[in-house]
Amino acid sequence: MPHGANDQVTLLPRRGAPAPGPLALATALLAGCGGAQSALNPQGPVAASLAQTWWILFAGSAVILSLVVALALYAVFRAPDRRGHVRPGTLIVGGGVVFPVVVLSALLLYGFHVSGTTRPPGAEAALRVEVVGHQWWWEIRYEGEGAVTANEIHIPVGRTVEMRVTSADVIHSFWVPSLAGKIDMMPGSTNVQWLRADRPGVFRGQCAEFCGAQHARMALLVIAEPEADFERWRAHQRRDAVAPATAERTQGFAAFAKLGCPECHTVRGLAPGGRVGPDLTHVARRYTLAGATLGNNRPTLAAWVADAPAFKPGTRMPSFRHVDAKTRASLVAFLEGLE
Ligand code: HEC
Ligand SMILES: [Cu+2]
Known part of the structure; x- marks a missing residue:
């Protein structure tokens, strides 16, 4: 697994790490609660x-x-x-019939009550x-x-x-x-x-x-x-992406179009259409990438764009390893501009 994948919630020890003591294990199990x-x-x-x-x-x-x-x-x-x-008779009738009927009926009524509260x-x-x-x-x-x-x-x-x-x-x-x-x-x-x-x-x-x-x-x-933070976030999300502002980002945008990224990704205002992959209009504002399995920062973004299938074998996003490093860097710069 590439470095960084799934590093958000780690309850299990990494491979090669020393075995945890009983205390560490108990802490990890309780932390699960x-x-x-x-x-x-x-x-x-x-x-x-x-x-x-x-x-x-x-x-x-x-x-x-x-x-x-x-x-x-x-x-x-x-x-x-x-x-x-x-007496066996008492045990069978009491424990085998009366007790389950009472307990299960009570649970049934309680179940109705709970499904009411989840509405x-x-x-x-x-x-x-x-x-x-x-x-x-x-x-x-x-x-x-x-x-x-x-x-x-x-x-x-x-x-x-x-x-x-x-x-x-x-x-x-x-x-x-x-x-x-x-x-x-x-x-x-x-x-x-x-x-x-x-x-x-x-x-x-x-x-x-x-x-x-x-x-x-x-x-x-x-x-x-x-509420106020939410409204601010939502107002921002509604906006289209701003056009690339630096020479490198402009190159990156050209590469984005040339490499076929818009067939799968939408950047509202710049490259509409694709719905096979995530909308990238404000991708730079997100905390994570790739189904919340990678933190969103320059090294992970660069690594993902270079070779997504190395992180998620089977993903529909192709590898772009064959693309030269300079072009890939410009792509990353362009994506980082999508605030
Ligand atoms: C054939 C479709 C396809 C193409 C072409 C494609 N992608 Fe993707 N992309 C995806 C899919 C699907 C995902 C989601 C993968 C996942 O998380 O399982 C994705 C995820 C991403 C993400 C992470 C977004 C997030 O919020 O998690 C970025 C960034 C990205 N692609 C950039 C690019 C760039 C840049 C290009 C062009 C160089 C490109 N993609 C080309 C399908 C594609
Ligand atoms: Cu699923």
């Missing part, structure tokens, strides 16, 4: 009610497991002539965001706005957001554990999910339906920010 991508670290109402369900099921299962283990130990260790007072408070709310799954990145469109981006969803804190999800190719699944449950992205139809972030923060999401070789490198970020 917090952080930017955990269903047990809810940051909004939908995720909170799902997390509560998780804890209730966990506690209930723990109680029932203890009970079963206690009964098994009793059966094994109590002398046969002294366990006569637990939106009212249809009025919504900021609508369309998310289209691609192998292996996310296209993000703000309804009626002309704002299109990739792998990075900005939302205002405290506002209900309607995610309308679909797919351009195979089935994917949209999952941002800190904010909501999973929802399938199906080609040819649209599924709707609601979420709200109650706190500002950056939350990581991950494709949750195996979608091909690079499924594991199909992540995204949700950036929840105060």
Whole structure:
């Protein structure tokens, strides 16, 4: 794997690193319960009610497991002539019929209640965001706005957001554990999910339906920010790209056109059309590249443009290794100008 790939969230030791001690391992496992991508670290109402369900099921299962283990130990260790007072009939009817009926009915009612809370408070709310799954990145469109981006969803804190999800190719699944449950992205139809972030923060999401070789490198970020910051971001995203301002960037733009990049990528205002790959109009403003698996900075941008398949074997973006270094540098300069 090229250096830097997937360096965002590293729970497992790198190959060749010394084996972690038990303490380090426990810390790593516990860290899995917090952080930017955990269903047990809810940051909004939908995720909170799902997390509560998780804890209730966990506690209930723990109680029932203890009970079963206690009964098994009793059966094994109590002398046969002294366990006569637990009658088999009572055990079968009580433990095999009455108990499950009561517990499962209670869970069913609770389940209805939870699915009620994951529905939106009212249809009025919504900021609508369309998310289209691609192998292996996310296209993000703000309804009626002309704002299109990739792998990075900005939302205002405290506002209900309607995610309308679909797919351009195979089935994917949209999952941002800190904010909501999973929802399938199906080609040819649209599924709707609601979420709200109650706190500002950056939350990581991950494709949750195996979608091909690079499924594991199909992540995204949700950036929840105060309303004013969000509006500023959105106003900026709506704008077209500015024309290249330096000689190098102008060369880079010419190379961009000549090498066929616009067949797959749109740069609004300069090179409209392509939708095979991410919209690059404001690519320089994004935190990450390539499905939130690479930080967005000059070395990673240069490495990606030179040889994308080295990072994501199987990607539709071709390698541009054959292009001379100077032309590639001008391409990177052009992309860096797409603020
Ligand atoms: C045949 C289609 C195709 C062509 C041609 C192509 N790309 Fe791409 N590009 C893609 C796809 C698909 C992705 C998304 C890959 C992924 O993350 O899985 C991508 C991703 C990118 C990204 C990362 C964007 C982000 O936000 O993650 C950049 C930058 C980029 N391409 C630049 C270029 C440049 C510059 C050229 C021309 C030299 C080019 N591409 C040519 C398909 C293409
Ligand atoms: Cu996927």
